[in-house]
Amino acid sequence: MTTEQDHGRTTAAHGSRIDAYVDRYAARAAGMVASEVRALFAVASRPEVVSLAGGMPYVTALPLDAVGELVAELVANRGPVALQYGSGQGDPLLREQICEVMRLEGIEAGPDDVVVTVGSQQALDLVTRIFIDPGDVVLAEGPSYVGALGTFAAYQAKVVHVAMDDDGLIPEALAEAIDACARAGQRVKFLYTIPNFQNPAGVTLTAERRTRVLEICRRAGVLVVEDNPYGLLGFDGEPMRALRAEDPDGVVYLGSFSKTLAPGFRVGWALAPHAIRDKLILAMESAVLSHSTFAQLAVGRYLETQPWREQIKAFRELYRERRDAMLDALPKYMPEGCTWTKPGGGFFVWMTLPEGLDSKAILPRAVAARVAFVPGTGFYADGQGSRQMRLSYCYPEPDRIREGVRRLGAVIEQELEVRDTFGAGAGRHRPGIDTPGPDLA
Amino acid sequence: MSDLGHVLVLAGGLSYEREVSLRSGRRVAEVLRSKGVEVEMRDTDATLVPSILADPPDAVFVTLHGGSGEDGAIRSVLELLSVPYVGAGPDACRVAYDKPTAKAVVRSWGLRTPDSVTLPKETFHDLGASAVLERIVERLGLPLFVKPSRGGSALGASIVRKAEELPAAMVGCFAYGDTALIEKYVEGVEVAVSVVDLGDGPVALPPVEIVPDGGVYDYAARYTAGHTEFFAPARLRPEVAESCLAMAVAAHEALGLRDISRTDIIVDHDGNPHFLEVNVAPGMTETSLLPMAAEAADRDLGTLCTRLLEIAAARG
Numbered sequence: 198m199t200t201e202q203d204h205g206r207t208t209a210a211h212g213s214r215i216d217a218y219v220d221r222y223a224a225r226a227a228g229m230v231a232s233e234v235r236a237l238f239a240v241a242s243r244p245e246v247v248s249l250a251g252g253m254p255y256v257t258a259l260p261l262d263a264v265g266e267l268v269a270e271l272v273a274n275r276g277p278v279a280l281q282y283g284s285g286q287g288d289p290l291l292r293e294q295i296c297e298v299m300r301l302e303g304i305e306a307g308p309d310d311v312v313v314t315v316g317s318q319q320a321l322d323l324v325t326r327i328f329i330d331p332g333d334v335v336l337a338e339g340p341s342y343v344g345a346l347g348t349f350a351a352y353q354a355k356v357v358h359v360a361m362d363d364d365g366l367i368p369e370a371l372a373e374a375i376d377a378c379a380r381a382g383q384r385v386k387f388l389y390t391i392p393n394f395q396n397p398a399g400v401t402l403t404a405e406r407r408t409r410v411l412e413i414c415r416r417a418g419v420l421v422v423e424d425n426p427y428g429l430l431g432f433d434g435e436p437m438r439a440l441r442a443e444d445p446d447g448v449v450y451l452g453s454f455s456k457t458l459a460p461g462f463r464v465g466w467a468l469a470p471h472a473i474r475d476k477l478i479l480a481m482e483s484a485v486l487s488h489s490t491f492a493q494l495a496v497g498r499y500l501e502t503q504p505w506r507e508q509i510k511a512f513r514e515l516y517r518e519r520r521d522a523m524l525d526a527l528p529k530y531m532p533e534g535c536t537w538t539k540p541g542g543g544f545f546v547w548m549t550l551p552e553g554l555d556s557k558a559i560l561p562r563a564v565a566a567r568v569a570f571v572p573g574t575g576f577y578a579d580g581q582g583s584r585q586m587r588l589s590y591c592y593p594e595p596d597r598i599r600e601g602v603r604r605l606g607a608v609i610e611q612e613l614e615v616r617d618t619f620g621a622g623a624g625r626h627r628p629g630i631d632t633p634g635p636d637l638a
Numbered sequence: 639m640s641d642l643g644h645v646l647v648l649a650g651g652l653s654y655e656r657e658v659s660l661r662s663g664r665r666v667a668e669v670l671r672s673k674g675v676e677v678e679m680r681d682t683d684a685t686l687v688p689s690i691l692a693d694p695p696d697a698v699f700v701t702l703h704g705g706s707g708e709d710g711a712i713r714s715v716l717e718l719l720s721v722p723y724v725g726a727g728p729d730a731c732r733v734a735y736d737k738p739t740a741k742a743v744v745r746s747w748g749l750r751t752p753d754s755v756t757l758p759k760e761t762f763h764d765l766g767a768s769a770v771l772e773r774i775v776e777r778l779g780l781p782l783f784v785k786p787s788r789g790g791s792a793l794g795a796s797i798v799r800k801a802e803e804l805p806a807a808m809v810g811c812f813a814y815g816d817t818a819l820i821e822k823y824v825e826g827v828e829v830a831v832s833v834v835d836l837g838d839g840p841v842a843l844p845p846v847e848i849v850p851d852g853g854v855y856d857y858a859a860r861y862t863a864g865h866t867e868f869f870a871p872a873r874l875r876p877e878v879a880e881s882c883l884a885m886a887v888a889a890h891e892a893l894g895l896r897d898i899s900r901t902d903i904i905v906d907h908d909g910n911p912h913f914l915e916v917n918v919a920p921g922m923t924e925t926s927l928l929p930m931a932a933e934a935a936d937r938d939l940g941t942l943c944t945r946l947l948e949i950a951a952a953r954g
Contacts, residue, residue: 212849212867215925219864231861233793239657243683246652561654561793561813615812618763623805 225353234572237560241569247601249588250569252396252544256459258515260503267498275494283490285482287313287466291497295466298500299452302428303442306468312477313488317426317453317465321389322348323480324422324449324467328386329354334378336388338366340547340576340585342396342424345389349578355383356578363538365402366390368409375417387420387449392440394427394543397576397587401541404437411444426453429509431542432517446470454496456544457509462492516544522595523588523602530606532613537588544591547573549584551613553621556586559612568604642675643696645947648712650681653705654814655791658861662701662922665929669940670699675947682712690719697951698723699943700919704790708919709735722950724943726918730894737787737819737915740893744913747892749885751913752904753778754821756787759812767805774820775801781823784808786815790917792856797823821914826906828855829872830927831886832920833899836945840890842883843931845903847872863925870934878909885911897946900928 241248271279286292292308299306314320321344329335331353337345339358349356357378360370371388378385390410392402402410414421423440431437441450453465467477481488499505523546527537534551550556557572573585588605590598616623647670649663650656667677678695680686682702698716700723706712710728717728726734734740738756745751755774762770775782784807785795794814796807811818828848833840847869850859859865872879886901893899893916900920903911920928922939932939 212847212869213930214864214867216864229862230858230865233654233857236657236791236857237654239660240652240654243652243656558810558813564654614763615759615809618759619767619805619809623809 225351228350234557234560234575237564238569240564246564246567246569247593247597247604248569249590249593249598249601249605250571251592252589253592254456254460254544255512255515255592256461258511259459259508263503264495264499267502268495271491271494271498279491279494281490283487283493285312285478285487287311287488288490288493288497291464291493291500292466294497294500295452295468298429298457299439299441299450299468302425302436303438304450304468305442306445310468310471310474312467312469312474312481313493314465314467314481315463315485315488316455316460317424317451317467318344318348319481319484320451320465320467320477321345321422321424322351323477323484324387324451324469324473325349325352325354327473327476327480328420332384334383334385336371336374336378336385336419337578338390338395338398340397340573340582341389341578342391343571343575345424346576346578349389354386357385358577358579358581359388361395361398361400363400365392365395365400365406366410368406368413371410372413375413375419379417385417385419387422388414389422389424390440391424391426392428393425393437394430394540394545396427396543397545397571397573398547399538399540399543399545400547401431401437407438407440407443411440411447415444415447421448422451423448424451426456427543429457430513430516430544432513432520433541441468449473457512458496458499458505462496463489464492464496513542516542516591519590519593519595519598520546522598523590526599526602530603532606532610534613535609544589546588546590548586548588550586550609551616552584553616553623554609554612555583557583559586559608562612563605563608566604566608568601568608570605642944642947642951644676644678644693645670646690646695646698647677647679647701648682648686648698648707649679649701651702651705651707651712652682653703653707654789654793655703655705658791658921658923659701659703659707661924662703662926665922665924666699666701666943669938670943670947673940673944675944682706687715687719690721694719694721696722697947699947700725701922703919703921704788708790708917709788722953724897724946724950726893726895726897726899730896731918734893734895734899734916734918735788737785740889740916741913744889744892747888749888749892749913750910752783752821752824754819756817756819758817762808767808771801771804771808775804778820778822781825782807783821783823784811785819785821786811787817787819789814791860791921792854795856797854824904824906824912826904826912827872827874829874829882829903829905829911830931831882831901831903832928832931833886833890833895833901834942834946835890835897835949836942837949840887840895840899842886843928843937844871844934845874845879845882845886846870846927846930846934847874848927861923861925866925868927868930870930874905875909878905878911881909882911885913889913889916897949898928 292311329352335354441448450468537548571587573582647667670677710731714728741751782798794811798807829845831845832843850866889901900917902914
């Protein structure tokens with residue numbers, strides 16, 4: 198005899214959840230799930246697909262023979278040092294060299310103020326670790342770097358996005374956000390900003406706005422975390438003055454060799470006021486004991502023996518050509534209603550789709566048409582960004598970039614047809630952070 | 639120790655399920671190696687055919703999900719290369735992979751399957767979406783289950799409980815395919831029955847009951863360990879379990895499948911099974927259903943896969 202809810206079942210012991218630890222994970226692990234978007238990126242890594250998704254620098258342009266030689270020499274001449282533990286703060290000579298690099302952006306600092314980290318990603322992780330308690334507010338540009346959002350989520354920060362326009366972060370919006378948090382009794386610990394050729398928006402904070410942003414944060418007692426991987430990769434004119442150059446006490450500056458040299462070394466750094474610096478060193482030691490001495494000495498040797506300024510110039514020209522290919526192709530192939538930023542450097546264009554389209558919903562179609570991009574929702578902590586997408590021009594050759602834009606344009610045309618068939622309200626919006634893998638950040 | 643020489647596991651491909659396929663392939667390769675089989679994993683790219691010609695394997699295990707792995711295309715190529723492989727032939731795959739066609743075939747064999755309609759995107763465009771969708775709701779009622787007519791891993795699939803949700807469900811479905819299958823949604827227990835044929839005819843493994851957190855067996859629920867509770871064997875009365883097993887074996891035979899398949903079934907409130915779809919290259923990941931069923935039957939997965947390869951190799 199069956200009851201309505203019976204389904205013909207018998208009782209049994211507990212089922213299996215496959216994961217024996219399912220009820221033991223920390224709350225912060227809740228978002229770590231298999232995702233359709235990540236699955237689509239697995240296809241995007243195939244060579245048949247023109248990937249406009251990756252943020253990978255074009256390292257093939259490096260003088261690899263020279264790098265190979267200096268690494269071999271390093272092991273031959275300084276093997277026992279290079280292969281040994283180092284200090285928590287990082288190699289002293291490298292820290293001096295880092296100060297020389299930062300001088301190009303107006304920063305005056307001493308090697309004691311620098312902490313070498315495993316990529317600037319780790320620098321951000323350590324800064325977040327020492328400042329953020331669960332529930333603390335981090336102000337971030339809207340959109341912001343997906344790797345940073347992942348870090349903030351891991352420490353259970355509350356991210357409040359502040360609007361940007363073509364000139365970067367809007368100071369009035371920043372002031373309003375700080376006031377709103379104060380009214381709500383929320384603790385704002387720091388502002389996270391990528392002022393040059395922002396990932397993902399491609400825009401740059403103007404000089405005038407830099408001063409105002411610093412003033413607003415100083416008045417409100419909000420620390421500024423300035424993340425600057427692309428500052429030396431502007432295509433025209435001299436690098437802009439860093440925020441840190443104007444305000445040494447109110448800014449923690451994060452730097453990286455990932456784009457000016459190579460990400461594979463995993464060498465970045467934090468430049469911080471001394472009290473923060475001391476805590477960062479302790480945090481660094483507790484995380485990894487010390488950075489890879491080998492990687493640091495290799496980078497140091499490169500800076501010492503290779504024409505690194507010329508290499509950066511060469512990278513600039515290479516990326517400029519690719520940016521031009523993308524900005525030429527976009528008006529040619531994108532349907533009416535698409536708009537995009539026009540970066541003066543860096544790697545990324547931020548495109549906005551016509552009303553009623555959802556970039557995450559378009560991704561499977563794009564992958565089937567053999568082109569990939571990163572949907573905009575990945576760059577917001579609050580579900581915004583469904584009409585946006587990030588297009589990278591750093592990696593494919595210019596002809597492939599043009600072809601990729603052509604393919605994408607055709608997909609968007611088809612999507613417009615689907616939108617017109619089913620109505621603009623039918624575009625799917627699926628909330629939540631979708632973190633792509635490291636090669637897409 | 640097996641008599642098999644060297645075998646290929648084909649995994650990856652360019653479908654949406656590439657990542658799942660790579661995980662399935664790695665697991666199959668691992669269990670085969672644990673049985674002493676010499677295994678090479680290959681993707682379907684331009685190097686595949688030359689490498690098979692240069693060094694023909696004794697047999698191939700296809701763990702390509704979706705697209706050319708399940709629609710007969712890669713199997714057609716293997717036949718052109720005269721390489722034996724585990725699983726259904728190209729013609730049977732073509733029928734089985736197209737869900738509406740598979741439903742029609744099993745229905746003609748007397749198996750129960752939910753009422754449905756299948757329409758390409760163009761029909762909505764040409765005839766006007768709202769008129770057609772209204773008629774679908776009137777005819778099939780609510781709730782509905784919308785999915786691409788071809789594909790797996792629940793990509794593009796969704797449950798529609800209110801008519802106003804249907805346009806969005808259609809857009810989500812057409813993101814993954816050009817034709818939509820819209821079925822009456824049968825409330826009930828989700829059960830998967832895997833079938834293997836080790837030379838004595840198709841035999842069903844114990845049914846696996848699927849209980850996802852949040853009620854929907856979507857991509858995250860399928861491939862994140864811990865998000866779904868499985869009961870293997872399913873918590874069904876013996877006669878209900880029997881009817882599920884019988885349905886899966888009948889589907890395997892009706893569709894002319896071979897060696898291995900997995901049928902997905904919903905058991906309704908009255909204990910009746912309804913055929914949803916069949917999979918000719920079932921997942922073999924750590925969270926997949928066939929390995930779970932094999933374990934419930936006390937069958938070692940490595941032994942099972944080795945035996946299937948031996949049978950394929952003997953077929954020549």
